[in-house]
Each structure stands twice: as C-alpha cells, then as structure tokens.
Amino acid sequence: MKRPTIADIARRAGVSKGAVSYALNGQPGVSEATRKRILAIAQEIGFNANSAARALSGARARAVGLTLCRPARILGIEPWFMGLISGFEAELGAQSYALTLQVVASPEQEVEVYRRWWGERRIDGVIVTDLRENDIRIPVLHQLQLPAVVIGGSGEPGAVTQIWSDDGGAVTEAVRYLVALGHTRIARVSGVPDLLHTQVRTKAFNEVCASLGLGDAVTVPADYTGEEGSRATRRLLIGGGRPTAIIYDNDVMAVAGLAVAQEMGLSVPGDLSIVAWDDSPLCSLVHPPLTALSRDVSGYGAQAARELLNAIDGKKVGNVKAQTAHLTPRGSTAPPRA
Amino acid sequence: MKRPTIADIARRAGVSKGAVSYALNGQPGVSEATRKRILAIAQEIGFNANSAARALSGARARAVGLTLCRPARILGIEPWFMGLISGFEAELGAQSYALTLQVVASPEQEVEVYRRWWGERRIDGVIVTDLRENDIRIPVLHQLQLPAVVIGGSGEPGAVTQIWSDDGGAVTEAVRYLVALGHTRIARVSGVPDLLHTQVRTKAFNEVCASLGLGDAVTVPADYTGEEGSRATRRLLIGGGRPTAIIYDNDVMAVAGLAVAQEMGLSVPGDLSIVAWDDSPLCSLVHPPLTALSRDVSGYGAQAARELLNAIDGKKVGNVKAQTAHLTPRGSTAPPRA
DNA sequence: CACCCTCACTTAACCGGTCAAGTACACTAT
DNA sequence: ATAGTGTACTTGACCGGTTAAGTGAGGGTG
Numbered sequence: 177m178k179r180p181t182i183a184d185i186a187r188r189a190g191v192s193k194g195a196v197s198y199a200l201n202g203q204p205g206v207s208e209a210t211r212k213r214i215l216a217i218a219q220e221i222g223f224n225a226n227s228a229a230r231a232l233s234g235a236r237a238r239a240v241g242l243t244l245c246r247p248a249r250i251l252g253i254e255p256w257f258m259g260l261i262s263g264f265e266a267e268l269g270a271q272s273y274a275l276t277l278q279v280v281a282s283p284e285q286e287v288e289v290y291r292r293w294w295g296e297r298r299i300d301g302v303i304v305t306d307l308r309e310n311d312i313r314i315p316v317l318h319q320l321q322l323p324a325v326v327i328g329g330s331g332e333p334g335a336v337t338q339i340w341s342d343d344g345g346a347v348t349e350a351v352r353y354l355v356a357l358g359h360t361r362i363a364r365v366s367g368v369p370d371l372l373h374t375q376v377r378t379k380a381f382n383e384v385c386a387s388l389g390l391g392d393a394v395t396v397p398a399d400y401t402g403e404e405g406s407r408a409t410r411r412l413l414i415g416g417g418r419p420t421a422i423i424y425d426n427d428v429m430a431v432a433g434l435a436v437a438q439e440m441g442l443s444v445p446g447d448l449s450i451v452a453w454d455d456s457p458l459c460s461l462v463h464p465p466l467t468a469l470s471r472d473v474s475g476y477g478a479q480a481a482r483e484l485l486n487a488i489d490g491k492k493v494g495n496v497k498a499q500t501a502h503l504t505p506r507g508s509t510a511p512p513r514a
Numbered sequence: 515m516k517r518p519t520i521a522d523i524a525r526r527a528g529v530s531k532g533a534v535s536y537a538l539n540g541q542p543g544v545s546e547a548t549r550k551r552i553l554a555i556a557q558e559i560g561f562n563a564n565s566a567a568r569a570l571s572g573a574r575a576r577a578v579g580l581t582l583c584r585p586a587r588i589l590g591i592e593p594w595f596m597g598l599i600s601g602f603e604a605e606l607g608a609q610s611y612a613l614t615l616q617v618v619a620s621p622e623q624e625v626e627v628y629r630r631w632w633g634e635r636r637i638d639g640v641i642v643t644d645l646r647e648n649d650i651r652i653p654v655l656h657q658l659q660l661p662a663v664v665i666g667g668s669g670e671p672g673a674v675t676q677i678w679s680d681d682g683g684a685v686t687e688a689v690r691y692l693v694a695l696g697h698t699r700i701a702r703v704s705g706v707p708d709l710l711h712t713q714v715r716t717k718a719f720n721e722v723c724a725s726l727g728l729g730d731a732v733t734v735p736a737d738y739t740g741e742e743g744s745r746a747t748r749r750l751l752i753g754g755g756r757p758t759a760i761i762y763d764n765d766v767m768a769v770a771g772l773a774v775a776q777e778m779g780l781s782v783p784g785d786l787s788i789v790a791w792d793d794s795p796l797c798s799l800v801h802p803p804l805t806a807l808s809r810d811v812s813g814y815g816a817q818a819a820r821e822l823l824n825a826i827d828g829k830k831v832g833n834v835k836a837q838t839a840h841l842t843p844r845g846s847t848a849p850p851r852a
Numbered sequence: 853c854a855c856c857c858t859c860a861c862t863t864a865a866c867c868g869g870t871c872a873a874g875t876a877c878a879c880t881a882t
Numbered sequence: 883a884t885a886g887t888g889t890a891c892t893t894g895a896c897c898g899g900t901t902a903a904g905t906g907a908g909g910g911t912g
Contacts, residue, residue, distance in 0.1 A: 265616065568868080
C-alpha cells in the first residue's frame with residue numbers, strides 16, 4: 177500500500193506542493209477556501225506527513241526521548257516510572273509527539289545515548305530523571321543545545337528547566353504526624369544517596385528530627401529495590417533502640433519492610449508504623465494498607481511534558497514547582513503500643 | 515553545535531559522499547584502506563547518521579513501536595510490561611533501534627496509532643500484545659504490510675509472527691501441584707476474558723479440573739488490577755464451598771488476594787493457598803512470599819524483538835514457542851488444614 | 853492611468869542520506 | 883595492440899517535506 181504524500185494531495189487539489197504545505201500547517205499563503213479543500217482531501221485519503229521528511233527539512237522530529245537508568249529488576253516493579261510515562265503520553269499524544277524510550281545501565285551510557293539521539297536528529301528534547309550532584313548529563317545537554325526538562329531536581333535554579341516538588345516539606349509533614357501519634361524513635365530507609373532528591377529529603381529529615389528533639393535521626397541508605405528495603409528494615413529492627421516508625425523513600429521498599437515486620441512477628445501498626453513515599457495502587461493492595469505520601473505522579477509527568485514542549489518551542493527556562501506530596505493516612509500508622 | 519554529516523567526512527577524507535556511505539554501511543565499492551580511514555574520521559568527529567535522512571531515502575527508520583493498551587492505573591503497577599520493555603531494549607539497543615511507545619485507551623485507538631505511524635514512516639515494525647479473538651489490529655497490520663510480532667497469541671498459525679508460551683501446560687502443572695498437596699477445591703481469578711491467552715488458560719484449567727475429578731472449575735473473571743483481584747477474592751471466600759487454593763492470572767491480583775485473606779483473618783497458606791502467575795519481585799516481597807508460575811519475561815521480550823527485527827529484514831513468518839512458565843513454590847502454598 | 857500593495861499562489865533550493873549508473877584506471881587474456 | 887574485466891571510486895537523481903524568493907492578478911490610490 178502506497179503512502180499518500182503531499183504531492184498526491186497537490187495533484188488532486190490542482191495546486192502546488194508548497195500550497196499544500198502551507199494549508200496543512202496553518203500558515204498564511206492560501207485562501208480559506210483552498211485550505212478547506214486541501215484539508216478535506218488530506219482527511220479523505222488518510223494523509224500523515226512523513227516524519228522523516230519533515231525532520232529532514234529542518235523542522236521538528238516530533239519526538240522526545242526518555243532514558244531509564246535503573247536496573248531491570250527494579251524498573252519492572254516500581255510504579256513510579258510507568259506513572260510518569262503515562263503522564264507524558266497524555267500530553268505528548270495530544271500533540272502527536274512520539275516518546276522514544278531507552279533503558280541504560282549508567283549515566284555514562286545515558287550521555288552516549290543523548291549524543292547519538294542528537295546526532296541522529298531523532299528527538300527534539302529529552303526528559304531527565306534522577307538528577308545527581310554535579311550531574312554529568314547537564315553539561316552535555318547544554319553543549320548539544322538539546323532542550324531538556326529535569327525531574328526531581330532540588331529546585332535550585334540551573335541551566336535547564338526543572339520540575340520539582342517540595343520533598344523536604346513532605347518529609348517534615350510525615351515526621352510531625354508520627355510525632356503527633358506519639359512516636360519518638362523514627363527511622364528512615366532512603367533511596368540512592370547520590371540522587372539530589374534523596375539528599376533534600378535526608379536533610380529535611382535530620383532538621384525536623386533535631387527541631388523536635390528526637391535525638392539522632394537514623395537514615396539507612398538503600399536503592400529502591402525490595403531486597404535492599406528488606407535488608408535495611410531488618411537492620412533497623414534487629415538493633416537496639418528499635419524504631420517504632422519507619423519512613424520509606426518509595427512504595428516498593430515500604431511493602432518489603434511490611435513483609436519483614438510480619439515475618440519477625442511484629443504487628444503493623446501496633447509494633448511498627450510504616451509510611452511509604454509515592455502512593456501507588458501497591459500501597460492499598462497490601463494488608464494493612466500503607467499510609468503514604470501521595471502525589472499525582474502522572475500529573476507530574478504531564479507537567480514535565482508540557483514544559484519540555486515549551487522548551488522545544490524556545491520558550492523560557494523555568495523552575496516549575498509541582499504539588500507537594502501530602503500524607504494519606506491508612507492502616508499502617510497508629511500510636512505506638514505503650 | 516553543528517551536527518557532522520557525511521559531507522563533512524567526505525571532505526576530510528577527500529572522497530565523495532557516496533564513497534562515505536558505502537564505507538559506513540559495509541557495502542562493497544571502497545577499498546579496505548579507504549574504509550578504515552573513513553571509519554576513523556567518523557569516529558573522531560562523532561558522526562551519527564541523521565535518522566531522518568536515512569529513513570527518507572527509503573531505508574529503515576530504525577525504530578519499532580509498542581502500544582500499551584491498559585488503563586494507566588494498572589500499567590503503573592504491573593511489572594509485566596516493564597519486564598517486556600527491558601527485554602526489547604536489550605535486543606533493540608544492540609542494533610541501535612529505537613523503541614517508540616504510545617499509551618492508548620482502546621484497540622480502536624491502537625489501530626489509529628498504527629496507521630499514523632505507518633503514514634509517518636516513523637517505525638519499521640510493531641510489537642502487538644494482548645491478542646484478542648478476531649483481533650481488529652491484525653487485518654490492519656496486514657493491509658499496511660507493517661512487520662509485526664504478536665506476543666501472547668494462542669500458538670495457532672496466523673498471518674503474523676507469534677511468540678507464545680504453553681500457558682495451558684503451566685496451568686495444568688499448578689493444578690496438579692495443588693492437588694498433590696491435598697487440595698480439592700481450587701478456584702481461579704482470571705485476567706480479561708477477551709484476551710486469547712486468558713481463554714487458553716481457562717480452557718486448560720477446566721480440562722485439568724475435569725480430568726482430576728475436581729467438580730466444576732470456578733473461574734472468576736477480573737482485569738489484572740488489584741481492586742478487581744480483591745473483589746474476585748472476596749466473592750470466592752464469602753460464598754459457600756470456599757476454595758482452599760486460588761490461582762491468579764497475574765501477580766498484582768495475587769498480592770491483592772493475599773491482603774484480602776489476611777484482612778478476613780484467614781491464614782495463608784494454612785486456610786488458603788495462593789499461586790500467582792508471572793513471578794516478579796513483587797511475589798517475593800510480600801509475606802508470605804508467593805508461589806508463582808515463573809517465566810523469564812524480559813527474555814520473552816528479547817525474543818520478540820529478535821523476531822521482529824527478522825520480520826523487518828523480510829525473513830520468514832514463524833511461530834516461536836517460548837519457554838513454558840514453571841512453578842516456583844514459596845511460602846503461600848501448603849497442604850490445606852484438615 | 854501609472855504605481856504600489858496585498859493576496860494567493862508557484863517555483864525551486866534545500867535538508868542528508870542511499871543507490872543506480874557512469875567513469876577512470878589497472879590488469880589480464882587473446 | 884585491443885578488447886574485456888574488475889576495482890574503486892564519482893556523479894547525480896531521489897526520498898517528501900519546508901520555505902525563501904518569485905509571479906501574476908486584482909484592488910486601491912493619487
């Protein structure tokens with residue numbers, strides 16, 4: 177089956193290729209009557225502009241890239257990314273932009289992928305997640321002049337547009353809530369310590385614990401996987417001065433922590449309260465359902481996509497603050513047993 | 515920063531554009547010495563062929579498409595898709611093919627996306643999941659001559675390459691195992707009944723139950739989400755003749771089922787044994803860890819990608835049988851209490 | 853009535869690859 | 883010496899859009 181081209185439309189409409197192009201792109205240069213006729217023909221023969229030809233003649237590729245840099249075993253289970261992706265799609269699909277995905281093993285590989293995509297002119301911009309301190313990707317994106325939106329930065333103004341949320345505020349809310357319930361020994365199982373948003377959360381956790389006089393704030397670093405979540409939880413529950421509440425940096429580790437507590441014969445929330453970060457269906461799936469710091473992940477993704485499309489259109493670099501995660505109390509938190 | 519083109523390489527090497535093209539693509543027409551020189555220059559200046567130009571001149575777009583047609587809320591949590599995707603990537607990345615993703619709401623929309631992609635010449639082939647009976651996507655793919663690989667067909671020979679696994683055999687193994695443990699009242703919570711592989715599993719379940727004299731085999735249809743999994747489980751556990759074992763069509767529903775049992779004060783595996791389909795980290799995360807029908811989902815994806823690349827290269831249409839899921843016993847199955 | 857302006861187009865170059873056809877030269881066979 | 887063959891290139895058309903520059907008709911103005 178032959179793909180219709182603008183030449184086909186031009187022939188049927190009795191005009192030139194150029195006129196068809198103007199008509200289809202809403203540019204001035206054709207009369208309203210001709211435009212309507214051309215659009216009708218395009219519709220009728222099911223015309224779609226060849227994206228290669230369009231990209232080649234200097235216009236947009238109408239695609240954006242996303243690299244996922246987490247090991248496959250965690251990618252599979254963490255709802256976060258899929259939530260983000262469906263958010264992107266909602267926005268990109270509406271503008272008929274495509275999303276190109278690449279799974280990578282390291283930030284170095286990520287940089288290579290950016291360079292390749294740029295060289296291939298395959299994408300118009302990228303979405304960057306998991307920002308680190310002195311992230312090696314940022315200077316490369318800058319050098320390549322590749323429009324980008326960073327998700328999960330610290331909120332400090334930088335070279336590229338950021339979508340960030342006040343994670344510090346959310347941690348503070350969670351700790352205050354647990355203290356109000358009567359907890360005094362609160363621990364935390366964090367995500368990868370190199371990531372900027374992990375650092376923001378850790379700092380806020382330390383500060384609020386200090387300000388409420390909770391003694392030293394214990395944060396055990398992990399990596400978002402269930403295994404590490406279990407390991408960290410065991411370490412916390414075995415040691416002396418066992419905490420009565422644990423805040424986890426994602427839902428997967430929180431679920432793993434719940435399982436460890438049950439396996440050790442501790443009751444949740446009687447002996448241990450659990451708060452998860454990121455409220456996916458996973459949290460309401462388990463028993464007891466987990467109290468979580470909820471945010472609209474796919475809305476977050478949609479906002480990121482919108483900002484990226486703006487950046488591609490050459491609009492200003494900005495810092496967009498997304499909704500702060502809010503506490504959704506469920507069955508996994510309660511006052512500690514005397 | 516200007517992107518290097520083959521013209522730049524040609525100039526530096528003192529040859530024509532054509533020669534560079536032959537050299538880079540491993541085609542005959544240049545001497546070994548010249549080829550080496552050209553490749554060295556390409557390497558040095560960081561050349562990547564403009565994918566648009568390449569696609570435009572009749573060659574491949576070097577991209578394949580995947581549409582995800584499940585509601586966002588389930589997409590987020592089901593590890594299956596992410597596992598598949600990382601499998602695709604392993605294979606596609608090696609050939610520097612890109613993966614283009616689109617989330618859609620219905621098979622009708624999916625067909626539209628295929629048509630658009632085809633018209634835009636954006637992709638060289640597609641991966642089709644969740645095959646239905648008389649699937650409307652198949653004739654369209656055929657009409658468009660779009661290379662495709664179907665994942666999760668029934669194994670019956672058809673118009674397009676299929677990757678399938680013997681789900682019937684796996685169900686049979688699970689039921690036999692439960693019967694060996696002493697169970698006689700075994701129920702099943704299935705995925706969406708329209709999907710072909712659901713039908714295959716249901717048929718096999720009915721057959722093995724009949725052949726083992728287990729009375730009528732109860733299958734409650736659900737949709738892979740946790741909510742539906744909970745609902746179906748409650749229905750099974752409330753009714754008379756409560757089953758002592760339930761087989762779930764995915765891990766998410768199995769976890770939800772576990773939570774329902776716990777919430778109803780039933781012990782797992784004492785009062786109820788649970789078998790999950792698809793062994794993701796989720797299964798070993800909960801307490802007790804779930805007995806599962808495991809298969810290498812990302813290997814499955816890799817195989818699909820390989821077959822798709824073959825189909826794009828015009829190689830034969832084939833039916834590839836992937837590894838059958840095998841039972842991984844864990845803590846959620848045991849003999850029923852007297 | 854000449855002049856200018858606007859509108860609605862047409863024309864053709866261009867993007868950066870691919871590839872069929874053409875060319876120049878060396879080497880071999882008769 | 884001449885034709886024939888193969889190698890190593892060059893040349894230029896082509897893919898299907900976009901867009902700057904050009905054109906001709908019609909209307910308004912002094």
